[in-house]
Amino acid sequence: MTAGPAISVRNLTKDFRIGLKGLKLRAVDDLTLAVPRGQVFGLLGPNGCGKSTTLKIVLGLVTPTSGEISILGLPSATSAARARTGFLPEAPYFHKFLSGRELVRYCAHLSGVPSGKVEAAVAEALELAGMTEAAGRLVGTYSKGMLQRIGLAQAIVHDPELVILDEPTAGVDPVGAAAIGRIIESMRARGKTVVLCSHLLGQVEQVCDRVAIMDKGRLVLEGAVADVLERRDRHTVTIEALTPAALAAAETALAAHGARLGAVTHPRRSLEELFRELVTGSRDA
Amino acid sequence: MNAAFARCLWIARLTFLEAIRQRFFAFLFLLGAVLVLSSGAVRAFDFGHSELKFIADFGFGGLFLFGSILGVVMTAQLFFAEIDNRTALTLLAKPLGRGEFLVGKFLGTWAVLGVFVAVLAALLAVMMGARAAELAELAVERRLPPPECDLLGLAVAALLQWLRLGVVVALVLTVAAAARTFLFAVVVGALAVLAGQLQWLSQELLLKPAEAGLGRAVLWVLTHLLPNLQQFNLGDVLVLAPTQVPAGTLPWVFASGLAYIAAFLACAAFLFRRREI
Numbered sequence: 001m002t003a004g005p006a007i008s009v010r011n012l013t014k015d016f017r018i019g020l021k022g023l024k025l026r027a028v029d030d031l032t033l034a035v036p037r038g039q040v041f042g043l044l045g046p047n048g049c050g051k052s053t054t055l056k057i058v059l060g061l062v063t064p065t066s067g068e069i070s071i072l073g074l075p076s077a078t079s080a081a082r083a084r085t086g087f088l089p090e091a092p093y094f095h096k097f098l099s100g101r102e103l104v105r106y107c108a109h110l111s112g113v114p115s116g117k118v119e120a121a122v123a124e125a126l127e128l129a130g131m132t133e134a135a136g137r138l139v140g141t142y143s144k145g146m147l148q149r150i151g152l153a154q155a156i157v158h159d160p161e162l163v164i165l166d167e168p169t170a171g172v173d174p175v176g177a178a179a180i181g182r183i184i185e186s187m188r189a190r191g192k193t194v195v196l197c198s199h200l201l202g203q204v205e206q207v208c209d210r211v212a213i214m215d216k217g218r219l220v221l222e223g224a225v226a227d228v229l230e231r232r233d234r235h236t237v238t239i240e241a242l243t244p245a246a247l248a249a250a251e252t253a254l255a256a257h258g259a260r261l262g263a264v265t266h267p268r269r270s271l272e273e274l275f276r277e278l279v280t281g282s283r284d285a
Numbered sequence: 286m287n288a289a290f291a292r293c294l295w296i297a298r299l300t301f302l303e304a305i306r307q308r309f310f311a312f313l314f315l316l317g318a319v320l321v322l323s324s325g326a327v328r329a330f331d332f333g334h335s336e337l338k339f340i341a342d343f344g345f346g347g348l349f350l351f352g353s354i355l356g357v358v359m360t361a362q363l364f365f366a367e368i369d370n371r372t373a374l375t376l377l378a379k380p381l382g383r384g385e386f387l388v389g390k391f392l393g394t395w396a397v398l399g400v401f402v403a404v405l406a407a408l409l410a411v412m413m414g415a416r417a418a419e420l421a422e423l424a425v426e427r428r429l430p431p432p433e434c435d436l437l438g439l440a441v442a443a444l445l446q447w448l449r450l451g452v453v454v455a456l457v458l459t460v461a462a463a464a465r466t467f468l469f470a471v472v473v474g475a476l477a478v479l480a481g482q483l484q485w486l487s488q489e490l491l492l493k494p495a496e497a498g499l500g501r502a503v504l505w506v507l508t509h510l511l512p513n514l515q516q517f518n519l520g521d522v523l524v525l526a527p528t529q530v531p532a533g534t535l536p537w538v539f540a541s542g543l544a545y546i547a548a549f550l551a552c553a554a555f556l557f558r559r560r561e562i
């Protein structure tokens with residue numbers, strides 16, 4: 001049997017009515033999108049471009065004005081579809097009087113994990129999210145990074161096939177963001193489909209297989225990360241021990257073949273790479 | 286256990302835990318307890334009968350007043366806390382039906398009010414039992430019949446108050462499911478409870494026996510959209526003169542209360558069905 005996409009969105013439009021006059025604000029405009037199974041899919045775009053609204057519609061939290069959405073072949077907004085989906089909302093807020101373990105256990109029960117398997121599922125989710133040590137603390141005492149990670153644990157405790165993460169790294173330091181990136185990669189390794197909404201483009205580039213970019217409610221680009229980033233009309237050659245004479249000779253040789261040397265620069269590492277290289281022990285757990 | 290019901294119970298459990306942490310609950314709980322305990326300070330000099338009635342009225346009055354305030358404010362607060370703090374976003378993204386969410390909220394809030402009613406009714410029972418014993422001794426000395434004080438009747442009256450508060454919670458949940466703000470839900474919910482308290486007036490004034498046909502049917506529907514909350518106030522009769530309760534009254538009041546709860550919850554679920562979270 002051929003498995004269809006994890007998420008299929010066809011001609012989705014969402015209008016919000018605002019003000020007393022009921023003025024129409026179009027948040028999502030005729031969006032058509034397919035998220036393949038078993039991949040990490042990045043949904044990108046500036047604030048207010050309709051990403052979160054799209055995700056909420058996919059989860060049945062917001063009703064679309066028009067369009068069709070299915071999750072894992074099931075009609076979106078049904079309990080059966082949500083049972084196979086995990087969701088971490090943007091800036092998650094949980095009941096502060098619960099401990100991390102109680103929260104994840106509670107979510108396991110709500111997500112339909114059989115009673116006899118709840119404790120094992122909770123322990124596994126906490127372990128995967130790196131929250132085992134802090135699981136006994138009250139959620140109200142958690143840092144932003146820990147809130148995101150306990151949010152991840154509650155999203156994956158029922159071992160869903162599809163995990164939707166809305167800004168999982170918002171407000172998290174680079175070390176914490178890298179940890180979340182590793183969790184996402186481990187989910188992909190386990191065959192899960194992950195939809196990732198993030199403004200950390202560097203991380204999206206690292207962990208995503210495919211990306212879609214939205215602007216003003218419309219889809220402006222969609223494709224495999226390698227394909228959309230590659231500039232096929234340019235090439236990069238890394239040369240060691242380059243001397244001025246060698247550079248001049250190379251320019252001459254290139255000109256003889258109709259090619260031109262565009263720029264000569266030194267390779268740079270990203271600030272994030274440098275930061276992670278220097279700050280190794282400061283985990284927020 | 287049915288999976289849907291199990292999910293309702295988990296929501297109820299969390300709602301209960303959240304509610305009993307509220308200072309507002311503790312404040313009204315203490316205020317109600319103080320009111321019931323202070324009823325013992327009242328003295329009348331007719332060898333018991335009026336005095337016990339006063340204590341019963343005082344106690345049930347406290348239950349009614351503070352229970353109603355708690356029912357309205359706490360229900361709206363617990364509902365909007367989930368919406369405004371966006372915890373509902375996490376919960377409703379799980380395989381949890383919106384109706385299940387509302388039923389869970391209802392059960393959790395109703396359970397908290399159950400604790401409130403049980404404790405205040407127990408205090409009232411202690412106050413009335415002690416005073417009734419004292420008055421019985423005085424009555425024997427004066428060769429008068431001892432005053433009647435049926436503690437089982439008090440338990441039934443407390444159950445009725447709890448049922449009445451259940452109707453209030455379901456009614457406020459219906460308002461909250463359609464309301465955009467906490468304040469709107471509290472104000473409209475309180476007005477609806479007040480209207481329910483005065484409902485017997487409209488039923489008696491509007492439904493005159495002489496009227497018949499379509500007009501009467503429309504009036505009947507209009508006067509029964511809101512429950513008659515006065516019908517639950519049988520406390521003093523049940524405690525002081527249990528034999529005077531007309532046959533069939535209690536089953537009717539219980540059935541009517543449960544029917545209103547079911548109807549309001551169904552209405553709330555319908556209104557909440559397409560609400561954008």
